[in-house]
Amino acid sequence: MKGPHRKLRVLLLYMAAATGHKQAAEAIRQALKEFYPEVETKSENLFRHGNPLVRRLLKDLYNTVIKVTPWFWNFIWDSKEIYWLTYGLTNLLYRLNYLKLYKKVFLPFKPQIVICTHSVACALSSVIKRVKKENYLLAAVPTDFCIHPYWFYENVDIYFLPHKELKEKLIGEGIDLKKIRITGIPTSLNFSKSHNSKELKKKWELKEGLFTILLMGGGQGVGSLREIVFSLDSSDLPLQLLVVTGANRRLRKELEGIRSKISLPLKLFGYTRQVDELMEVSDLLISKPGGLTTAEALIKELPLGIVDSLAGQERRNKQLLLRKEIAFELNSREAIIRLINNLKDNSFDLESWRKRVRKLACPRAAEKIAQTVMESLDTRS
Numbered sequence: 001m002k003g004p005h006r007k008l009r010v011l012l013l014y015m016a017a018a019t020g021h022k023q024a025a026e027a028i029r030q031a032l033k034e035f036y037p038e039v040e041t042k043s044e045n046l047f048r049h050g051n052p053l054v055r056r057l058l059k060d061l062y063n064t065v066i067k068v069t070p071w072f073w074n075f076i077w078d079s080k081e082i083y084w085l086t087y088g089l090t091n092l093l094y095r096l097n098y099l100k101l102y103k104k105v106f107l108p109f110k111p112q113i114v115i116c117t118h119s120v121a122c123a124l125s126s127v128i129k130r131v132k133k134e135n136y137l138l139a140a141v142p143t144d145f146c147i148h149p150y151w152f153y154e155n156v157d158i159y160f161l162p163h164k165e166l167k168e169k170l171i172g173e174g175i176d177l178k179k180i181r182i183t184g185i186p187t188s189l190n191f192s193k194s195h196n197s198k199e200l201k202k203k204w205e206l207k208e209g210l211f212t213i214l215l216m217g218g219g220q221g222v223g224s225l226r227e228i229v230f231s232l233d234s235s236d237l238p239l240q241l242l243v244v245t246g247a248n249r250r251l252r253k254e255l256e257g258i259r260s261k262i263s264l265p266l267k268l269f270g271y272t273r274q275v276d277e278l279m280e281v282s283d284l285l286i287s288k289p290g291g292l293t294t295a296e297a298l299i300k301e302l303p304l305g306i307v308d309s310l311a312g313q314e315r316r317n318k319q320l321l322l323r324k325e326i327a328f329e330l331n332s333r334e335a336i337i338r339l340i341n342n343l344k345d346n347s348f349d350l351e352s353w354r355k356r357v358r359k360l361a362c363p364r365a366a367e368k369i370a371q372t373v374m375e376s377l378d379t380r381s
Helices: 020-035 052-068 070-076 080-085 087-109 119-131 165-172 197-203 225-233 249-261 275-280 291-300 313-323 333-344 350-360 365-380
Strands: 009-014 040-045 113-116 137-140 158-161 180-182 211-216 239-244 266-269 284-287 304-306 327-329
Touching: 009 020, 009 087, 009 119, 020 040, 020 291, 020 365, 040 087, 087 119, 113 119, 113 365, 119 137, 137 365, 158 165, 158 365, 165 180, 180 365, 197 275, 211 225, 211 275, 211 333, 225 239, 225 249, 225 333, 239 275, 249 266, 275 291, 284 291, 284 333, 291 313, 304 313, 313 327, 327 333
Parallel strands: 009 040, 009 113, 113 137, 137 158, 158 180, 211 239, 211 284, 239 266, 284 304, 304 327
Antiparallel strands: none
8 A cells, every 4th residue: 555645735624632533533644644654644623723612612512412401412413304404504604614724724734635533524624625616635534333414515525434334324315326435433553453462461460360341431531430330349240440531530530539449450541542452451341332432342342331322423323233232231230240240151152242243343444544535536636
C-alpha cells in the first residue's frame, strides 16, 4: 500500500475531546501516517470552532435529555418524521455556523480529502463543499453500529459502514451503491497487534490465573461503575478488577475513596490510551455498548456484558449485539454473577461465540478507510 503520492492534505473532523468520534478520527490518522507517511493530516474538534455558550447549552441539554427523558431521545434520534420537521431549521443552523470553520480550518489548510466521524461535521463539510464550490473528497464514517438520517447528504462521496446490514438502509435512502463501503468501525492499529498476555500481566501487576474483569464507562466515565464494584466485591468470587473511569475525575475520586473498603484487587485508570493492553489481559468487559468500545472488544474477542446503555445509538448498538448473540445484557447483580460463573466454569460455548464475533469484528477498518480514500482520490484525478 505504501507508495509515492503527491503532497496531499487530509482533514479529519470530530466532535468533543473524550469521545469515540475522536478515537475513530485518530485511528484513521494513524493509518494514514503508517501507510502514507508523505500525506499531511490535520485533526479538528468542531467544538473548538463553536460559540462557547451554545456549546455548553447543547452539552447540558443532551445530558439532561438522556438522563431525565431517555425515551424522548430514543424517539427523536433516528426518527424520519423529526428529521423532516426540523430539516429547515437544522440546515439554517448549519449555514449560519459553517463560515468560522471554513475560515479557520478549511481555507488555510485546503484539504483534498475531508473525513468526518460525526454527523454534524459531515453536515457542515457538505454545506462548505456546496456553498464554496469546493471539490474535496468527502467521506462519512459513522462510529456506531447504526446510522440516523442526519448523515445523508448528496455530495458525500463515500460512506464507510460498520457492517453490511446497513447497506440496504442507505440504498433505501437514495444513496448510490457505488458510494458505500463496508469496512467496520475504525480503531487504533494497536488493537490488531498481538501481545504476550503473561508479560502484560506482569507489567500491570496482575495475578496470573485470577479472573480479570475490565469495567469501563466510556470516555466520559458514565455508568454505575461504583455500584458494580460493590456488587462484585460482595460476591465472594475470586476476581481482580481493572476500572477505567475515562474523563470523569469525580468518579475516579469516589472509587479511590472506597478502595480501602473492598477486598478485591482493584486498579484504577482515568482516560487511557492503553485500553488494548487492558483488554488483552481481561476475561470479561463490563461496559456501555459505545461503538468504539464495542468494536475494540470484538477485535480482542473479549466477552462484553452490557450495562447502562444510553438512549439512541447505544440502545441500537445493544439491540444488534443481543440479536447476534455477541453481547450479554446485565440488568441485575444476579445476571453479572451468572455470566462470570459461566465463563469461569467453561459452561459457555466460547468457540461458537468467537465465530459469531469474527463475522462483525473488523481489525483493519482504519487501514481500509485510509487505502480507499487515497485510491478514490487517485481515480478522480
